[in-house]
Amino acid sequence: MPEALAIDGGRPVRSALLPYGRQTVDEMDVSAVVAALRSGWLTTGPAVKAFEDDFAACVGARHAVAVSSGTAALHAAMHALRIGPGDEVIVPPVTFAATANAVLFVGGRPVFADVDADTLLMDPASVEGVMTPRTRAVIGVDFAGQPCAYDRLRDTVGKQGVTVVSDACHALGGALRGVPVGQLADLSVFSFHPVKHVTTCEGGMIVTDNAGLADRMRAFRNHCMTVDHHGRAASASWGYEIAELGFNYRISDVQCALGRSQLRRLTEWVDRRRSIAARYDEMLADIPAIVPLALRPEVEHAYHLYVVQLDLDRLTVDRGAVFAALRAEGIGVNVHYIPVHLQPLYRERLGTGPGDCPVAEAAYERILSLPVFAGMTDADVEDVIAALRKVIRAYLRS
Numbered sequence: 001m002p003e004a005l006a007i008d009g010g011r012p013v014r015s016a017l018l019p020y021g022r023q024t025v026d027e028m029d030v031s032a033v034v035a036a037l038r039s040g041w042l043t044t045g046p047a048v049k050a051f052e053d054d055f056a057a058c059v060g061a062r063h064a065v066a067v068s069s070g071t072a073a074l075h076a077a078m079h080a081l082r083i084g085p086g087d088e089v090i091v092p093p094v095t096f097a098a099t100a101n102a103v104l105f106v107g108g109r110p111v112f113a114d115v116d117a118d119t120l121l122m123d124p125a126s127v128e129g130v131m132t133p134r135t136r137a138v139i140g141v142d143f144a145g146q147p148c149a150y151d152r153l154r155d156t157v158g159k160q161g162v163t164v165v166s167d168a169c170h171a172l173g174g175a176l177r178g179v180p181v182g183q184l185a186d187l188s189v190f191s192f193h194p195v196k197h198v199t200t201c202e203g204g205m206i207v208t209d210n211a212g213l214a215d216r217m218r219a220f221r222n223h224c225m226t227v228d229h230h231g232r233a234a235s236a237s238w239g240y241e242i243a244e245l246g247f248n249y250r251i252s253d254v255q256c257a258l259g260r261s262q263l264r265r266l267t268e269w270v271d272r273r274r275s276i277a278a279r280y281d282e283m284l285a286d287i288p289a290i291v292p293l294a295l296r297p298e299v300e301h302a303y304h305l306y307v308v309q310l311d312l313d314r315l316t317v318d319r320g321a322v323f324a325a326l327r328a329e330g331i332g333v334n335v336h337y338i339p340v341h342l343q344p345l346y347r348e349r350l351g352t353g354p355g356d357c358p359v360a361e362a363a364y365e366r367i368l369s370l371p372v373f374a375g376m377t378d379a380d381v382e383d384v385i386a387a388l389r390k391v392i393r394a395y396l397r398s
Protein backbone atom coordinates (compact mmCIF):
# COMPACT_ATOMS: atom_id res chain seq x y z
CA MET A 1 0.00 0.00 0.00
CA PRO A 2 1.50 3.38 -0.95
CA GLU A 3 1.47 5.94 1.83
CA ALA A 4 -1.70 8.09 1.94
CA LEU A 5 -1.21 11.62 0.61
CA ALA A 6 -1.53 14.43 3.16
CA ILE A 7 -4.28 15.91 1.01
CA ASP A 8 -6.24 12.66 1.59
CA GLY A 9 -5.66 12.73 5.34
CA GLY A 10 -2.23 11.05 5.43
CA ARG A 11 0.82 12.26 7.29
CA PRO A 12 2.54 15.20 5.53
CA VAL A 13 6.24 15.02 4.64
CA ARG A 14 6.74 18.27 6.55
CA SER A 15 4.69 19.82 9.33
CA ALA A 16 5.73 23.42 8.50
CA LEU A 17 5.52 24.76 4.95
CA LEU A 18 8.85 25.14 3.14
CA PRO A 19 8.57 28.37 1.09
CA TYR A 20 9.70 28.47 -2.56
CA GLY A 21 12.06 31.32 -1.75
CA ARG A 22 13.28 33.16 1.31
CA GLN A 23 15.97 35.70 2.21
CA THR A 24 19.03 34.96 4.34
CA VAL A 25 19.77 37.75 6.83
CA ASP A 26 22.60 37.34 9.33
CA GLU A 27 24.17 39.39 12.13
CA MET A 28 26.55 41.11 9.69
CA ASP A 29 23.53 42.42 7.79
CA VAL A 30 21.93 43.59 11.04
CA SER A 31 25.14 45.40 12.05
CA ALA A 32 25.38 47.05 8.64
CA VAL A 33 21.81 48.33 8.91
CA VAL A 34 22.35 49.57 12.47
CA ALA A 35 25.54 51.36 11.42
CA ALA A 36 23.64 53.06 8.59
CA LEU A 37 20.90 54.17 10.99
CA ARG A 38 23.53 55.67 13.27
CA SER A 39 25.48 57.34 10.46
CA GLY A 40 23.28 60.41 10.21
CA TRP A 41 22.20 59.62 6.64
CA LEU A 42 18.90 57.90 6.10
CA THR A 43 18.52 58.36 2.37
CA THR A 44 20.55 59.37 -0.70
CA GLY A 45 23.77 59.39 1.28
CA PRO A 46 27.10 57.59 0.91
CA ALA A 47 25.67 54.06 1.16
CA VAL A 48 23.67 54.48 -2.07
CA LYS A 49 26.79 55.39 -4.06
CA ALA A 50 28.82 52.67 -2.33
CA PHE A 51 26.19 50.04 -3.13
CA GLU A 52 26.05 51.21 -6.75
CA ASP A 53 29.84 51.02 -7.02
CA ASP A 54 29.99 47.56 -5.46
CA PHE A 55 27.19 46.31 -7.69
CA ALA A 56 28.72 47.74 -10.87
CA ALA A 57 32.03 46.06 -10.00
CA CYS A 58 30.24 42.80 -9.18
CA VAL A 59 28.62 42.50 -12.62
CA GLY A 60 31.36 44.33 -14.52
CA ALA A 61 29.26 47.26 -15.73
CA ARG A 62 30.40 50.87 -15.92
CA HIS A 63 27.37 52.50 -14.26
CA ALA A 64 24.80 51.33 -11.74
CA VAL A 65 21.73 53.27 -10.61
CA ALA A 66 19.91 52.10 -7.47
CA VAL A 67 16.17 52.66 -7.16
CA SER A 68 13.30 51.68 -4.88
CA SER A 69 12.24 48.45 -6.66
CA GLY A 70 12.84 46.28 -9.70
CA THR A 71 9.63 47.71 -11.13
CA ALA A 72 10.99 51.26 -10.71
CA ALA A 73 14.19 50.06 -12.40
CA LEU A 74 12.23 48.84 -15.44
CA HIS A 75 10.30 52.12 -15.53
CA ALA A 76 13.55 54.11 -15.36
CA ALA A 77 14.98 52.03 -18.22
CA MET A 78 11.96 52.77 -20.41
CA HIS A 79 12.22 56.48 -19.56
CA ALA A 80 15.95 56.55 -20.28
CA LEU A 81 15.31 55.10 -23.74
CA ARG A 82 12.59 57.72 -24.36
CA ILE A 83 9.98 55.06 -25.07
CA GLY A 84 6.59 56.74 -25.44
CA PRO A 85 3.26 56.72 -27.27
CA GLY A 86 3.52 55.07 -30.67
CA ASP A 87 6.51 52.96 -29.63
CA GLU A 88 6.44 49.19 -29.34
CA VAL A 89 8.56 47.12 -26.96
CA ILE A 90 8.76 43.35 -27.37
CA VAL A 91 8.42 41.31 -24.17
CA PRO A 92 7.84 37.65 -23.35
CA PRO A 93 4.58 36.56 -21.67
CA VAL A 94 6.43 34.25 -19.24
CA THR A 95 7.49 36.90 -16.75
CA PHE A 96 6.27 38.96 -13.84
CA ALA A 97 3.77 41.55 -15.05
CA ALA A 98 6.11 44.44 -14.18
CA THR A 99 8.21 43.72 -17.31
CA ALA A 100 5.30 44.59 -19.60
CA ASN A 101 3.69 47.11 -17.26
CA ALA A 102 6.83 49.27 -17.44
CA VAL A 103 6.13 49.79 -21.16
CA LEU A 104 2.58 50.90 -20.34
CA PHE A 105 3.90 53.28 -17.63
CA VAL A 106 5.56 55.40 -20.34
CA GLY A 107 2.68 55.14 -22.81
CA GLY A 108 4.32 52.55 -25.06
CA ARG A 109 2.81 49.32 -26.33
CA PRO A 110 4.10 45.97 -25.09
CA VAL A 111 4.10 43.35 -27.86
CA PHE A 112 4.33 39.73 -26.77
CA ALA A 113 6.73 37.29 -28.44
CA ASP A 114 6.35 33.60 -27.63
CA VAL A 115 8.87 31.46 -25.79
CA ASP A 116 10.86 28.32 -26.49
CA ALA A 117 9.01 25.23 -25.18
CA ASP A 118 12.01 23.69 -23.40
CA THR A 119 13.57 26.75 -21.71
CA LEU A 120 10.57 29.16 -21.60
CA LEU A 121 12.98 31.88 -22.73
CA MET A 122 11.83 34.29 -25.42
CA ASP A 123 12.23 32.72 -28.84
CA PRO A 124 14.27 34.95 -31.21
CA ALA A 125 12.27 33.63 -34.19
CA SER A 126 9.06 34.78 -32.51
CA VAL A 127 10.67 38.15 -31.79
CA GLU A 128 11.48 38.52 -35.47
CA GLY A 129 7.88 37.67 -36.29
CA VAL A 130 6.39 40.48 -34.18
CA MET A 131 8.85 43.23 -35.13
CA THR A 132 7.43 46.28 -36.88
CA PRO A 133 8.87 49.66 -37.87
CA ARG A 134 7.59 50.91 -34.48
CA THR A 135 9.68 48.44 -32.47
CA ARG A 136 12.05 50.48 -30.28
CA ALA A 137 13.28 47.94 -27.76
CA VAL A 138 13.10 44.31 -26.72
CA ILE A 139 13.19 43.23 -23.08
CA GLY A 140 14.71 39.78 -22.60
CA VAL A 141 13.73 38.05 -19.37
CA ASP A 142 16.25 35.59 -17.92
CA PHE A 143 13.48 33.31 -16.79
CA ALA A 144 14.28 31.28 -13.66
CA GLY A 145 17.87 32.56 -13.81
CA GLN A 146 18.96 31.28 -17.23
CA PRO A 147 20.22 34.16 -19.40
CA CYS A 148 18.40 34.64 -22.71
CA ALA A 149 20.22 34.21 -26.00
CA TYR A 150 21.17 37.90 -26.07
CA ASP A 151 23.63 37.28 -28.89
CA ARG A 152 20.84 35.90 -31.09
CA LEU A 153 18.42 38.61 -29.93
CA ARG A 154 20.93 41.27 -30.90
CA ASP A 155 21.43 39.64 -34.30
CA THR A 156 17.66 39.65 -34.76
CA VAL A 157 16.91 43.24 -33.74
CA GLY A 158 20.23 45.08 -33.77
CA LYS A 159 20.25 45.95 -37.46
CA GLN A 160 17.00 47.92 -37.03
CA GLY A 161 18.49 50.04 -34.25
CA VAL A 162 16.36 48.33 -31.62
CA THR A 163 17.74 48.49 -28.06
CA VAL A 164 18.16 45.28 -26.09
CA VAL A 165 17.15 45.51 -22.43
CA SER A 166 17.63 42.67 -19.96
CA ASP A 167 15.13 42.03 -17.19
CA ALA A 168 17.74 40.16 -15.18
CA CYS A 169 15.71 40.10 -11.97
CA HIS A 170 16.11 36.29 -11.89
CA ALA A 171 19.68 36.05 -13.05
CA LEU A 172 22.10 37.97 -10.81
CA GLY A 173 25.23 35.82 -10.75
CA GLY A 174 24.49 34.10 -14.07
CA ALA A 175 26.49 34.31 -17.30
CA LEU A 176 26.31 33.61 -21.03
CA ARG A 177 29.47 32.22 -22.69
CA GLY A 178 31.38 33.41 -19.62
CA VAL A 179 30.06 36.98 -19.87
CA PRO A 180 28.24 37.95 -16.65
CA VAL A 181 24.60 38.96 -16.61
CA GLY A 182 24.70 42.75 -16.45
CA GLN A 183 27.01 42.98 -19.49
CA LEU A 184 24.71 41.22 -21.95
CA ALA A 185 22.33 44.06 -22.88
CA ASP A 186 22.36 47.83 -23.27
CA LEU A 187 20.54 48.12 -19.95
CA SER A 188 20.11 45.37 -17.34
CA VAL A 189 17.58 45.51 -14.55
CA PHE A 190 17.70 43.77 -11.14
CA SER A 191 15.36 43.44 -8.16
CA PHE A 192 16.21 43.12 -4.47
CA HIS A 193 12.87 41.79 -3.31
CA PRO A 194 13.39 39.23 -0.49
CA VAL A 195 12.94 36.19 -2.77
CA LYS A 196 15.68 37.37 -5.18
CA HIS A 197 19.39 36.54 -4.83
CA VAL A 198 20.23 39.48 -2.55
CA THR A 199 17.77 41.74 -0.80
CA THR A 200 17.36 45.34 0.32
CA CYS A 201 13.80 44.55 1.56
CA GLU A 202 12.54 46.41 -1.52
CA GLY A 203 14.91 47.76 -4.13
CA GLY A 204 16.20 47.61 -7.68
CA MET A 205 19.20 48.48 -9.83
CA ILE A 206 19.87 49.27 -13.47
CA VAL A 207 23.34 48.81 -14.93
CA THR A 208 24.66 50.14 -18.22
CA ASP A 209 27.89 51.16 -19.90
CA ASN A 210 26.16 54.24 -21.33
CA ALA A 211 26.80 57.34 -19.18
CA GLY A 212 23.98 59.33 -20.79
CA LEU A 213 21.40 56.66 -19.99
CA ALA A 214 22.72 56.39 -16.42
CA ASP A 215 22.37 60.16 -15.95
CA ARG A 216 18.78 60.08 -17.21
CA MET A 217 17.91 57.29 -14.76
CA ARG A 218 19.59 59.06 -11.83
CA ALA A 219 17.51 62.14 -12.53
CA PHE A 220 14.33 60.10 -13.11
CA ARG A 221 14.48 58.53 -9.63
CA ASN A 222 14.48 62.06 -8.19
CA HIS A 223 11.69 63.86 -10.13
CA CYS A 224 14.02 64.55 -13.10
CA MET A 225 15.50 67.44 -11.15
CA THR A 226 18.54 68.85 -12.92
CA VAL A 227 20.52 69.17 -9.68
CA ASP A 228 20.14 66.96 -6.61
CA HIS A 229 20.69 68.06 -3.02
CA HIS A 230 24.43 67.28 -3.16
CA GLY A 231 24.78 69.58 -6.17
CA ARG A 232 22.76 72.35 -4.50
CA ALA A 233 24.85 72.05 -1.36
CA ALA A 234 28.04 72.20 -3.43
CA SER A 235 26.96 75.34 -5.28
CA ALA A 236 25.23 76.95 -2.24
CA SER A 237 22.15 77.54 -4.35
CA TRP A 238 18.48 76.55 -4.32
CA GLY A 239 18.09 76.38 -8.08
CA TYR A 240 16.98 73.36 -10.06
CA GLU A 241 14.88 72.66 -13.11
CA ILE A 242 12.31 70.02 -13.89
CA ALA A 243 12.00 69.54 -17.63
CA GLU A 244 10.56 66.01 -17.66
CA LEU A 245 8.19 64.06 -15.46
CA GLY A 246 10.08 62.02 -12.90
CA PHE A 247 9.21 60.11 -9.76
CA ASN A 248 10.40 59.52 -6.24
CA TYR A 249 12.05 56.15 -6.87
CA ARG A 250 14.89 56.77 -4.40
CA ILE A 251 16.23 53.94 -2.27
CA SER A 252 17.38 54.65 1.29
CA ASP A 253 20.89 54.48 2.73
CA VAL A 254 19.65 51.94 5.24
CA GLN A 255 18.51 49.63 2.44
CA CYS A 256 21.74 50.10 0.49
CA ALA A 257 23.79 49.26 3.59
CA LEU A 258 21.88 45.97 3.72
CA GLY A 259 22.39 45.47 -0.02
CA ARG A 260 26.17 45.93 0.26
CA SER A 261 26.37 43.49 3.11
CA GLN A 262 24.26 40.93 1.21
CA LEU A 263 26.25 41.32 -2.00
CA ARG A 264 29.36 39.99 -0.28
CA ARG A 265 27.76 36.56 -0.13
CA LEU A 266 26.36 36.49 -3.67
CA THR A 267 28.86 33.95 -5.03
CA GLU A 268 28.39 31.63 -2.08
CA TRP A 269 24.59 31.88 -2.38
CA VAL A 270 24.50 31.32 -6.14
CA ASP A 271 26.76 28.27 -5.62
CA ARG A 272 24.33 26.95 -3.03
CA ARG A 273 21.39 27.46 -5.40
CA ARG A 274 23.33 25.58 -8.09
CA SER A 275 24.08 22.67 -5.83
CA ILE A 276 20.41 22.41 -4.83
CA ALA A 277 19.50 22.46 -8.53
CA ALA A 278 22.08 19.77 -9.26
CA ARG A 279 20.53 17.54 -6.58
CA TYR A 280 17.06 18.11 -8.10
CA ASP A 281 18.43 17.31 -11.58
CA GLU A 282 19.92 14.09 -10.32
CA MET A 283 16.81 12.90 -8.47
CA LEU A 284 14.28 14.00 -11.09
CA ALA A 285 16.06 11.87 -13.66
CA ASP A 286 14.26 8.90 -12.14
CA ILE A 287 10.97 10.43 -11.05
CA PRO A 288 8.57 9.95 -13.97
CA ALA A 289 6.36 12.70 -15.42
CA ILE A 290 8.44 15.61 -14.07
CA VAL A 291 10.75 17.32 -16.54
CA PRO A 292 13.03 20.22 -15.52
CA LEU A 293 13.40 23.12 -17.94
CA ALA A 294 16.21 22.59 -20.42
CA LEU A 295 19.58 24.12 -19.64
CA ARG A 296 21.46 25.56 -22.61
CA PRO A 297 25.12 24.50 -22.57
CA GLU A 298 26.51 28.02 -23.04
CA VAL A 299 24.88 29.45 -19.89
CA GLU A 300 25.66 29.59 -16.21
CA HIS A 301 22.28 29.46 -14.53
CA ALA A 302 21.63 31.55 -11.39
CA TYR A 303 18.57 29.52 -10.27
CA HIS A 304 16.27 32.17 -8.89
CA LEU A 305 13.68 29.46 -9.60
CA TYR A 306 13.82 25.75 -10.28
CA VAL A 307 10.96 25.18 -12.70
CA VAL A 308 9.67 21.80 -13.85
CA GLN A 309 7.04 20.85 -16.40
CA LEU A 310 4.61 18.02 -15.66
CA ASP A 311 4.05 15.41 -18.34
CA LEU A 312 0.27 15.53 -17.95
CA ASP A 313 -0.29 12.59 -20.36
CA ARG A 314 1.32 10.35 -17.77
CA LEU A 315 -0.71 11.67 -14.83
CA THR A 316 -4.31 11.06 -13.75
CA VAL A 317 -4.70 14.65 -12.50
CA ASP A 318 -3.90 18.17 -13.64
CA ARG A 319 -1.28 20.64 -12.39
CA GLY A 320 -3.72 22.17 -9.92
CA ALA A 321 -4.12 18.83 -8.14
CA VAL A 322 -0.36 18.19 -8.03
CA PHE A 323 0.15 21.72 -6.68
CA ALA A 324 -2.48 21.20 -3.95
CA ALA A 325 -1.09 17.78 -3.00
CA LEU A 326 2.47 19.13 -2.69
CA ARG A 327 1.28 22.09 -0.62
CA ALA A 328 -0.54 19.65 1.67
CA GLU A 329 2.77 17.78 2.09
CA GLY A 330 4.32 21.03 3.33
CA ILE A 331 6.17 21.91 0.12
CA GLY A 332 5.63 25.53 -0.96
CA VAL A 333 5.56 24.98 -4.71
CA ASN A 334 4.50 27.94 -6.82
CA VAL A 335 3.59 28.78 -10.42
CA HIS A 336 5.68 31.28 -12.40
CA TYR A 337 3.86 32.78 -14.25
CA ILE A 338 0.33 33.24 -15.48
CA PRO A 339 1.13 34.46 -19.01
CA VAL A 340 0.97 38.25 -18.84
CA HIS A 341 -1.01 38.62 -22.08
CA LEU A 342 -3.86 36.64 -20.47
CA GLN A 343 -4.26 39.14 -17.62
CA PRO A 344 -7.48 41.18 -17.83
CA LEU A 345 -5.47 44.43 -17.99
CA TYR A 346 -3.84 43.31 -21.22
CA ARG A 347 -6.91 41.67 -22.72
CA GLU A 348 -8.92 44.84 -22.13
CA ARG A 349 -6.29 47.39 -23.01
CA LEU A 350 -4.46 45.70 -25.87
CA GLY A 351 -6.92 43.03 -27.01
CA THR A 352 -4.50 40.20 -26.29
CA GLY A 353 -5.79 36.74 -25.44
CA PRO A 354 -5.53 32.98 -25.82
CA GLY A 355 -3.81 31.90 -29.02
CA ASP A 356 -1.38 34.85 -29.11
CA CYS A 357 1.48 32.88 -27.52
CA PRO A 358 0.52 29.19 -27.80
CA VAL A 359 3.81 27.81 -26.44
CA ALA A 360 3.63 29.94 -23.28
CA GLU A 361 -0.04 29.12 -22.82
CA ALA A 362 0.52 25.37 -23.11
CA ALA A 363 3.50 25.50 -20.75
CA TYR A 364 1.46 27.43 -18.20
CA GLU A 365 -0.78 24.37 -17.69
CA ARG A 366 2.24 22.22 -16.78
CA ILE A 367 4.69 24.33 -14.79
CA LEU A 368 5.60 24.22 -11.12
CA SER A 369 8.40 26.02 -9.27
CA LEU A 370 10.14 23.95 -6.59
CA PRO A 371 11.65 25.63 -3.52
CA VAL A 372 15.18 26.93 -4.04
CA PHE A 373 17.00 29.47 -1.86
CA ALA A 374 20.44 29.75 -0.34
CA GLY A 375 19.26 28.97 3.19
CA MET A 376 17.66 25.63 2.25
CA THR A 377 19.24 22.71 4.09
CA ASP A 378 20.04 19.34 2.53
CA ALA A 379 17.17 17.91 4.61
CA ASP A 380 14.79 20.48 3.06
CA VAL A 381 15.89 19.38 -0.42
CA GLU A 382 15.32 15.72 0.47
CA ASP A 383 11.83 16.60 1.77
CA VAL A 384 10.94 18.15 -1.58
CA ILE A 385 12.16 15.05 -3.39
CA ALA A 386 10.30 12.71 -1.00
CA ALA A 387 7.07 14.67 -1.48
CA LEU A 388 7.47 14.63 -5.27
CA ARG A 389 7.99 10.86 -5.26
CA LYS A 390 4.99 10.34 -3.00
CA VAL A 391 2.63 12.57 -4.99
CA ILE A 392 3.74 11.35 -8.43
CA ARG A 393 3.45 7.71 -7.34
CA ALA A 394 -0.18 8.36 -6.30
CA TYR A 395 -1.09 10.14 -9.55
CA LEU A 396 0.91 8.19 -12.15
CA ARG A 397 -1.24 6.68 -14.90
CA SER A 398 -0.80 2.90 -14.88
Ligand SMILES: *Cc1c(COP(=O)(O)O)cnc(C)c1O
Pocket residue numbers: 069070071072095096098099141167169170191192193202203204
Ligand atom coordinates in the same frame (compact mmCIF):
# COMPACT_ATOMS: atom_id res chain seq x y z
C1 LIG B 1 10.88 40.54 -9.16
C2 LIG B 1 10.72 40.86 -10.59
C3 LIG B 1 10.41 42.15 -11.05
C4 LIG B 1 10.00 43.27 -10.16
O1 LIG B 1 10.77 43.52 -9.10
P1 LIG B 1 10.22 44.27 -7.79
O2 LIG B 1 11.47 44.58 -7.05
O3 LIG B 1 9.34 43.30 -7.08
O4 LIG B 1 9.49 45.47 -8.23
C5 LIG B 1 10.40 42.37 -12.41
N1 LIG B 1 10.65 41.38 -13.29
C6 LIG B 1 10.90 40.12 -12.88
C7 LIG B 1 11.18 39.08 -13.92
C8 LIG B 1 10.93 39.82 -11.52
O5 LIG B 1 11.16 38.57 -11.14
